[in-house]
Amino acid sequence: MASKRRSILPGFGLTTGFALTYLSLFVLIPLSAIFLNAMAQDWQSLWATISSPRLIASYKLTLGASLVSALFNALFGLLVAWVLARYDFPGKRIADAIVDLPFALPTAVAGLSLTALYAPNGWFGRYLGMLGIQVAYTRLGVLIALIFVGLPFVVRNVQPVLEDFDLQVEEAARSLGATRWQTFARVIIPALLPSLLTGVSLAFARALGEYGSVVFISGNRVFETEIASFMIMNKLDQHDVPGATAIATVMLIVSFLMLLAINLLQARSRRYMETS
């Protein structure tokens, strides 16, 4: 932990000033363009745009699929983090590396390859079709894409906490008579909860704004598989810039609320780490 005393290192004014200027120029001013533009609009038509039935359907899908994918990733990510942190097995380094693929792979490439996998003639789609399950161009496809992009967030938040977890605490619980399951549920899970929640909320936030990996597999069917980001693109394709700005404002407000919640969560988990 860095001490609070004044640093003797040089360059505070220069580096902080440069960082602030750069962020203002490239992030803050461009971003404020959205809000200023939305403010300048006629509020009635703005409201009409963002509350149309087609958009309501897209918000519902975006929120619902993001939530379900984040919850799925809570379990999936916990399992992967647990196995990577606790066990040794052949190919472990490769498995550990591959977890970051969704973070590094361009979203459009992910979108195309997921569509190829789950299309009716694809590697998975072929067999799922026989079972009567269609993934590509349905809401299930949206969900699969969001699970793909969200996984690294949960694993990478939970894994370091599991690796640092004091095994003596577990041993103490066991020697005091707790069963393996009780130790897991009462000792390990509470310790993991802050990092798990942070990972899940990061995955959820990412899913809310995801575009590239979803739009190919979803097929963008009206009232069925249109996500909120796609609706912005749709308005822009019709040269309706005010409409696009209105939807973007709604999404930005939700994103900021999520960022705020995540920062609070992280502050809480830091406090937990410090007191334990």
Next chain:
Amino acid sequence: MAHRRPRHETTGNKITRWTLIAAALLLLSLFVVAPLLVVFANAFDKGLGGYWSAITEPDAQAAIRLTLIAAAAAVPLNTFFGIVAAWSISKFDFPGKNILITLLDVPFAVSPVISGLIFVLMFGLQGWLGPWLEAHGIQIIFAAPGIVLATMFVTVPFVARELIPHMQAQGREEEEAALVLGASGLQTFFRVTLPNIKWSLLYGVILCTARATGEYGAVAVVSGHTQGGTNTIPLHVEILYNGYDSTGAFAVASLLTVLSVATLIVKKLVEGKSTES
């Protein structure tokens, strides 16, 4: 994060352990490995010849060129910014630091479509500077400058985000010692700080490059989707795919996929280096 060996393996009996390992590997294969493999399987669908002609045809070459230009602008600038911002955030305490960190995260937190829309609102015909730009014959939106700007915006956080935790963990003692011994500020940075952060810097730069070359949503908004002039690799891939040239689309996409796999390999190497030191 440094890679550590598990201290012991007493958790669970043998059956539980191998069931969990098998379940994790099966899910990872289905959800992550299969999408990776299907790219290459489709790319070489028509053999090496088909692959080669897809990535060498003029439109693909134009897309590759523009992608490289955008990356050549975004990566060095954001690397320089990343180092400077990481120095400020990790070596000093000051009021408003959290606001700076939050601002840094914004390009990562907002939808890529919104990132593109921002530049339409600033430089588009109906935007702030649109009329002025048009009067002077400067085109930013639906042209290469817009693509470069959007790419710069979305890749702002990556180098800084990689460096900050490492520089915070290292503290200030080594730099303070160098300064006390008479080194100048820049000497301290190049001789003390840089050798300490070089591996995470390398990973940050490669991740930034992968994201810059692979950006799709933001670039799709500012490009206007026209063939030839303003397509980057991901946009060219989309056009091929929508034109039912799936093999061509995956062939071009495989270029980006190779870069992202290289990113993963570098990350592993960097983790190995940081545990050695």
